[in-house]
Amino acid sequence: EAGVAQSPRYKIIEKRQSVAFWCNPISGHATLYWYQQILGQGPKLLIQFQNNGVVDDSQLPKDRFSAERLKGVDSTLKIQPAKLEDSAVYLCASSLGPGADTEAFFGQGTRLTVV
């Protein structure tokens, strides 16, 4: 079974530029998550989708971050404009359902460096 696919693996941009990350979840997984993991910290949930609807985006900095999952399958996360503090690994995860007892499978992440 293929895992969660993310691209690109690495990205370096200058502050105030824009960047987009792509995620393809495990086939059949209705729930998709984007996490931000700053160096030395645990992952922090940015947004959770159930199919193509948003379940939780309370920690998404909506003035600069946006995410979509138009057809309920793959998803993109965009940052515009980027700030230095956005340097982090952006992890995508997916699960069969939204419940806390449903295992979430993580991709390898996209490492973003903002200079």
Next chain:
Amino acid sequence: QKEVEQDPGPLSVPEGAIVSLNCTYSNSAFQYFMWYRQYSRKGPELLMYTYSSGNKEDGRFTAQVDKSSKYISLFIRDSQPSDSATYLCAIGPGGYNKLIFGAGTRLAVHP
């Protein structure tokens, strides 16, 4: 006070040692307790999951939850160099899968 506190380490132990990793949490409403392992430059992978107080064992790994003290532990017996990774505790309030992760403890097991 952070919702989930975890000692970041690093923790260095010899092969074969028993390792104890711990987290504390602040909200007694949390119901789900998980341990994830994260190898360098990889995403986290689920190791252990429990939703009740007590112990749960899986091979060399034992997860322990003490809800009265708001304290969770992961024990690794007969540690191996392949166990070298960052271990993240993750705690959830139930309902939607909104896990709150600890900062992670970096473990190095040397031969």
